[in-house]
């Protein structure tokens with residue numbers, strides 16, 4: 001498939017960053033009307049990347065490939081996997097939001113809870129904006145998180161998982177690797193939210209600057225850190241990993257706190273995402289320097 005002269009990686013990045021700069025949805029809905037976000041990292045993956053099949057084995061057969069979700073929701077001319085590009089973005093939490101949550105000990109700060117609700121509403125608006133903009137240029141596109149059959153599935157391995165994991169998509173698009181707490185550590189750290197769109201466009205995939213899906217976490221890189229273990233108020237993180245069920249129950253309890261204390265319907269936690277070495281950058285020096293210097297390791301082996 002020939003590259004579309006009108007659509008490039010730079011064009012998509014501008015589309016996303018311009019929306020962050022100008023959209024009225026980009027708000028924390030607080031008294032000062034502060035924006036929820038001020039920046040995005042953007043990456044691309046091919047619909048034919050073998051990693052999508054690896055996810056079926058690693059996450060579960062219910063995890064869609066880009067081709068599966070696109071074919072379900074963009075019927076029409078048959079499409080080949082290699083004709084699809086997955087656009088993935090990371091919205092790093094602003095310093096002021098991270099700072100507020102660093103002080104939290106049990107439940108999230110007001111700023112963090114606002115981002116969890118209103119920041120994510122913006123993220124959904126951004127997904128719709130990217131899809132609409134591509135369609136206006138004649139390119140079919142879908143935001144997998146917004147389709148009605150996106151679902152959460154019980155998983156033996158992960159307790160529960162979903163039919164489209166934004167974090168796994170961002171990993172595939174070269175944007176980060178997983179930490180002990182399950183969060184994705186990106187060049188702007190782990191305190192962030194992610195989004196994606198699958199489109200019938202051809203964009204050069206972003207090279208993954210890692211050959212290990214845990215390369216950016218100090219615990220896996222050299223056996224140190226483990227700071228996220230102590231940040232979790234309910235001990236949902238141990239050296240064995242992240243207990244999703246304990247985490248989910250704490251998030252559910254946070255609803256009452258948010259309503260009573262901050263006077264809006266919201267929830268959140270994210271205590272393990274701040275006050276830790278991976279909060280706002282890659283803490284593994286060699287990996288950070290390799291990325292800064294544009295050095296790429298050999299292609300990654302299949303996920304274990």
Ligand code: SF4
Nearest residue numbers: 179218225226228278
């Ligand atoms: S706090 Fe440390 S152990 Fe936890 S994810 Fe970050 S780097 Fe890894």
Ligand code: SF4
Nearest residue numbers: 232247269270271272
């Ligand atoms: S693991 Fe869950 S409950 Fe624990 S700090 Fe992180 S988000 Fe909160």
